[in-house]
Amino acid sequence: MxxxxxxxxxxxxxxxPRVSLAEMxxxxxxxxxxxxxxxxxxxxxxTLDDLTQSLHFxxxxxxxxxxxxRMQLLHITSLGALRRELLESIGPERTRGLxxxxxxxxxxxxxxxxxxxxxxxxxxxxxxxxxxxxxxxGAVKVEPLHFEFDFERGTYHGEFLWHHSSxxxxxxxxxxxxxEPACWMQTGYAIGYxxxxxxxxxxxxxxECTSMxxxxxxxVGKPADEWDNVEEDLRxxxxxxxxxxxAYGGPGQHQQTAVLPGDDGRPYGDKEMVGVSSAFxxxxxxxxxxxxxxATVLFTGESGVGKELFAxxxxxxxxxxxxxxxxxxxxxxxxxxxxxxxxxxxRGAFTGASQSRPGRFERASGGTLxxxxxxxxxxVAQGKLLRALQEGEIERVGGVRSVKxxxxxxxxxxxxxxxxxxxxxFREDLFFRLNVFPIRLPPLRDRRDDIPLLMGxxxxxxxxxxxxxxxxxxxxxxxALLNYDFPGNIRELQNLVERGVIYADEDGPIDxxxxxxxxxxxxxxxxxxxxxxxxxxxxxxxxxxxxxxxLLDVLPEMLRQASEQEQDWSLDNLExxxxxxxxxxxxxxxxxxxxxxxxxxxxxxxxxxKLQQG
Numbered sequence: 001m002x003x004x005x006x007x008x009x010x011x012x013x014x015x016x017p018r019v020s021l022a023e024m025x026x027x028x029x030x031x032x033x034x035x036x037x038x039x040x041x042x043x044x045x046x047t048l049d050d051l052t053q054s055l056h057f058x059x060x061x062x063x064x065x066x067x068x069x070r071m072q073l074l075h076i077t078s079l080g081a082l083r084r085e086l087l088e089s090i091g092p093e094r095t096r097g098l099x100x101x102x103x104x105x106x107x108x109x110x111x112x113x114x115x116x117x118x119x120x121x122x123x124x125x126x127x128x129x130x131x132x133x134x135x136x137x138g139a140v141k142v143e144p145l146h147f148e149f150d151f152e153r154g155t156y157h158g159e160f161l162w163h164h165s166s167x168x169x170x171x172x173x174x175x176x177x178x179x180e181p182a183c184w185m186q187t188g189y190a191i192g193y194x195x196x197x198x199x200x201x202x203x204x205x206x207x208e209c210t211s212m213x214x215x216x217x218x219x220v221g222k223p224a225d226e227w228d229n230v231e232e233d234l235r236x237x238x239x240x241x242x243x244x245x246x247a248y249g250g251p252g253q254h255q256q257t258a259v260l261p262g263d264d265g266r267p268y269g270d271k272e273m274v275g276v277s278s279a280f281x282x283x284x285x286x287x288x289x290x291x292x293x294x295a296t297v298l299f300t301g302e303s304g305v306g307k308e309l310f311a312x313x314x315x316x317x318x319x320x321x322x323x324x325x326x327x328x329x330x331x332x333x334x335x336x337x338x339x340x341x342x343x344x345x346x347r348g349a350f351t352g353a354s355q356s357r358p359g360r361f362e363r364a365s366g367g368t369l370x371x372x373x374x375x376x377x378x379x380v381a382q383g384k385l386l387r388a389l390q391e392g393e394i395e396r397v398g399g400v401r402s403v404k405x406x407x408x409x410x411x412x413x414x415x416x417x418x419x420x421x422x423x424x425x426f427r428e429d430l431f432f433r434l435n436v437f438p439i440r441l442p443p444l445r446d447r448r449d450d451i452p453l454l455m456g457x458x459x460x461x462x463x464x465x466x467x468x469x470x471x472x473x474x475x476x477x478x479x480a481l482l483n484y485d486f487p488g489n490i491r492e493l494q495n496l497v498e499r500g501v502i503y504a505d506e507d508g509p510i511d512x513x514x515x516x517x518x519x520x521x522x523x524x525x526x527x528x529x530x531x532x533x534x535x536x537x538x539x540x541x542x543x544x545x546x547x548x549x550x551l552l553d554v555l556p557e558m559l560r561q562a563s564e565q566e567q568d569w570s571l572d573n574l575e576x577x578x579x580x581x582x583x584x585x586x587x588x589x590x591x592x593x594x595x596x597x598x599x600x601x602x603x604x605x606x607x608x609x610k611l612q613q614g
Contacts, residue, residue, distance in 0.1 A: 045125055046118050048132045053605050054117065055136065056590065063588055080170030096184045100236040103188025105278055108449040111196035115479055117601065130193050140165045140186055155223060156194060156202050162217035168210045181209035183217055194221060195452045199478035203233045237276045240284040242317050273313060274457050277449035279442035283310070290437045291318040298434045299412040301441035304489030307412040308372060310441060315368040320408060323367030326360050331373040338381045339397055346398040361394050361405045369407040375415040375426060386430045444486040444493060451482055454490065458497035470504045474511045576611050
């Protein structure tokens with residue numbers, strides 16, 4: 001028995017997918033604002049046949065593609081061996097968490113791929129694609145028993161049966177019948193897929209499992225804040241204990257205050273780290289590894305990725321957590337004042353220095369000193385900082401004695417310091433002093449699995465701050481945020497959601513017009529309603545087809561030569577040649593080939609199918 005495993009080259013996670021949400025559709029040509037299992041419309045795209053036509057094999061070069069993403073065939077018994085070794089080496093608790101997060105990442109990724117692949121599909125038909133994806137990928141057959149949803153308000157309730165669960169099968173083969181459900185990865189997939197679709201964390205519980213002796217696996221899903229003891233479920237989504245679980249919206253969260261960096265003036269201890277993506281978890285693992293040491297840490301990453309919050313968490317889980325944490329934004333301090341800010345001032349050192357004042361090094365002594373945007377320091381300031389780090393002592397401005405300091409230095413930058421060294425703007429010796437343990441923090445576009453969680457977190461926070469009640473996000477708002485590139489990263493998402501909370505109607509959802517009002521360029525598939533009632537895209541047209549254009553340039557001469565040699569250059573032959581050349585040039589990636597030819601991917605698939613039939 002085999003299974004299809006995703007091998008996304010641009011990210012990390014993958015796996016046999018699992019349940020998705022329910023199916024729903026339209027009645028009388030209009031999308032239902034509410035739906036249930038009694039109102040299903042057969043044949044709504046993407047159908048199983050649509051999905052099947054998106055699966056392509058290229059045995060000659062060792063590639064399989066599904067919806068433009070590379071896949072891999074793997075024996076189910078091999079997955080069972082991996083699962084068994086994990087259980088024996090790291091234990092059931094950590095294994096379940098790891099597999100749940102792998103599944104979550106795969107589910108959230110599939111939701112994004114389906115949106116991109118069928119940009120004009122109704123939200124209901126995208127929900128319906130989840131169980132079909134499970135069937136196609138070989139993980140499980142899903143039978144919806146009952147579901148109901150209110151897409152506009154972000155609510156969802158569903159109950160499903162799983163047939164032929166591959167995960168339960170391999171678990172039972174290795175460990176026999178047990179007392180706990182075993183479909184951890186598939187449950188994570190359901191959570192990731194559903195949460196990404198509705199923009200609100202939806203938790204599933206497997207209440208029956210064939211690994212427990214039941215005839216079927218049975219899954220129940222609803223929003224996280226409607227479950228009792230949801231912390232038990234949420235802890236498997238967190239790679240590290242210092243990542244927030246209340247941020248996911250558990251019971252009572254509506255009564256708590258979500259506190260954001262730079263937003264409140266309250267202690268750092270109130271701030272929360274939110275994320276489940278593989279990129280986020282990798283950074284958290286590195287943080288946990290270095291925290292107990294005294295090593296200098298250098299955080300790198302774009303502006304707005306949360307470097308200061310990571311720096312504080314490093315301090316909080318380290319040995320110096322009872323001592324001060326002092327943060328300095330080097331870019332915010334004029335060059336003439338940076339020395340006095342860092343090292344302090346003695347009385348009378350300059351005009352206006354009426355009393356002695358300790359600098360940030362002295363205030364942080366025994367604890368952690370965080371220097372943000374360290375790349376903005378002048379070369380003079382860099383030299384003085386290097387001496388302080390080498391000697392472990394400083395001199396106040398105007399002082400005559402050295403002061404011993406014991407600080408753990410943590411620095412951050414959003415520029416490439418190696419390039420700054422090449423340009424002569426940063427000291428190489430200081431760089432090597434800082435670059436003991438570098439941690440790169442990923443931009444938000446590389447951790448899209450976290451966007452639904454952050455959306456809910458920020459929505460609750462700003463609802464409390466501005467005393468407004470909003471019910472969630474509309475389908476097109478979710479789609480827009482999941483597909484936006486976020487040049488400002490988490491800080492920009494935070495601002496967009498705050499704007500949406502203010503613009504949205506009381507007791508109504510946040511919609512697309514409430515978010516992108518300041519020139520942001522969203523790549524969302526949903527912008528407006530067509531006359532048919534469908535949401536339609538305003539995306540820019542495909543760029544001119546470079547390959548086709550080049551062919552058209554030489555086509556007259558090719559036809560003349562073909563005529564002289566009595567070759568068959570019919571229209572069908574030309575089309576076939578052009579399509580095959582485009583697919584070969586794109587290394588089998590049909591989405592890229594379609595863009596080259598100025599076609600949509602379904603149009604290219606249709607033409608390829610005609611060629612194969614001919």
